[in-house]
Amino acid sequence: MKYVSEFRDAELARAVASEIASLTDPDRHYKLMEVCGGHTHTIYRHGIKDLLPDQVELVHGPGCPVCVLPMGRVDEGIAIAERPEVIFTCFGDMMRVPGSRGNLLEVKAEGADIRMVYSPLDALRIARENPDREVVFYAIGFETTAPSTALTLLRAKKEGIENFSVFCNHVTIVPPVRALLDSPDLRLDAFIGPGHVSTVIGCRPYEFMPEDYGKPCVVAGFEPLDLLQSILMLMRQLDEGRCEVENQYGRVVLWEGNLQALKCMAEVFELRPYFEWRGLGFIAQSALKLSAAYADFDAELRYSTPGVRVADPKACQCGEVLKGVLKPPDCKVFGTACTPERPLGALMVSSEGACAAYYNFGRKSFEKVEIGSKG
Amino acid sequence: MMEGAGPAGYCTLDHDGCVTCSDAGIPVRVLSVRGDDALCEDSVGNRAQIAVELVAPVRSGEVLLTHGGVAIGKVAG
Known part of the structure; x- marks a missing residue:
């Protein structure tokens, strides 16, 4: 099956990079934000940055759901997981996210029944197989992941499975991007839009970027050539003075999105009035909770979670990195007190976190030299 | 840059990247x-x-985009 190898052709990549260079004004500095953590991962895994002119800077955005989760929500998940009647299920990425009293992996080692799943449907299967236990799924992710949680709840309700609930931490992509655009700290020229979120929500939600803020956006796929072509499309817009939403990932993303998935989400979820984001603070209507029709499956109600707020460790500068104000190696504890083996901040936990991407692909020394040389 | 990248990389059902x-x-x-x-x-x-x-x-033969065990889109041929 194709769809992957042809988007990793080195010769084609060099040709696109050369075209990007030809459109680059040597006297201008370009700041392009890749919103999605998956793009950050691709950029460092495949050395995309090495192919770009020095004037083109890629700024990492807030699109890693594990990274933006505030510590209080981790603590609340751990409190549910510690209940003796509970089988707590979550994606593997969540296991090492630090709360104020440790992480889920440590709690599991102390005896809590915590199980890693690949899909929320696996959590539902565990509930089916263990009718005498309460199974809780730690739901997290943007609009790419929310449909799988919604579909699982539709099936749970249809099957009448009562020992299953969801601790919902799903977030939405547009409000934090708008918050970043309103931030005085950051001056961006254009955005690389999240391809798989857009598979669900389509391209229309990004129209506020050119219309309200005068910033171009190109929805991009996740292979190296996808990223390079998207950067080229943005550079063309900037060069020609155009400002619009374009779709580079047309082989997957429809302009109107996946209407069946959106309908399913609308039935199961409703917007929270506000939600706390690590580094960005409270953002209105930026997260999902279960709708009234699915309240019986809401772990927050079932276990009366108190909604605690916990401040990040003082040394941790994840917030500044999330906003693109600091590069990962500029953080005081990057690579010293905070490493992928012993993460202090969430950005070092997930493989898509900006700090982990820098660290894992050997960028730290290179980036320090490079940033220093830019003055 | 891409030398050594396999035909599928981490875009497979058994990849251990970030599902969220x-x-x-x-x-x-x-x-x-x-x-x-x-x-x-x-x-x-x-x-x-x-x-x-x-x-x-x-239908059989179609290519789907999947995430967390659920198909969220179709890939155009």
Whole structure:
């Protein structure tokens, strides 16, 4: 099956990079934000940055759901997981996210029944197989992941499975991007839009970027050539003075999105009035909770979670990195007190976190030299 | 830059990347459909049952984008 190898052709990549260079004004500095953590991962895994002119800077955005989760929500998940009647299920990425009293992996080692799943449907299967236990799924992710949680709840309700609930931490992509655009700290020229979120929500939600803020956006796929072509499309817009939403990932993303998935989400979820984001603070209507029709499956109600707020460790500068104000190696504890083996901040936990991407692909020394040389 | 990258890289059903992040969108081909689930195969031959309600109707041979065991889109040929 194709769809992957042809988007990793080195010769084609060099040709696109050369075209990007030809459109680059040597006297201008370009700041392009890749919103999605998956793009950050691709950029460092495949050395995309090495192919770009020095004037083109890629700024990492807030699109890693594990990274933006505030510590209080981790603590609340751990409190549910510690209940003796509970089988707590979550994606593997969540296991090492630090709360104020440790992480889920440590709690599991102390005896809590915590199980890693690949899909929320696996959590539902565990509930089916263990009718005498309460199974809780730690739901997290943007609009790419929310449909799988919604579909699982539709099936749970249809099957009448009562020992299953969801601790919902799903977030939405547009409000934090708008918050970043309103931030005085950051001056961006254009955005690389999240391809798989857009598979669900389509391209229309990004129209506020050119219309309200005068910033171009190109929805991009996740292979190296996808990223390079998207950067080229943005550079063309900037060069020609155009400002619009374009779709580079047309082989997957429809302009109107996946209407069946959106309908399913609308039935199961409703917007929270506000939600706390690590580094960005409270953002209105930026997260999902279960709708009234699915309240019986809401772990927050079932276990009366108190909604605690916990401040990040003082040394941790994840917030500044999330906003693109600091590069990962500029953080005081990057690579010293905070490493992928012993993460202090969430950005070092997930493989898509900006700090982990820098660290894992050997960028730290290179980036320090490079940033220093830019003055 | 891309020397050494396999034909499928981490875009396979057994990859251990970040499921919560959007990058884990895996293209798979439908082998057979049974009710709301389909048996699918990725680019290196891994197979899994995938929920397909959100992209129905689905036919054998179609390529789907899956995330967390659920198909969220179809990949154009």
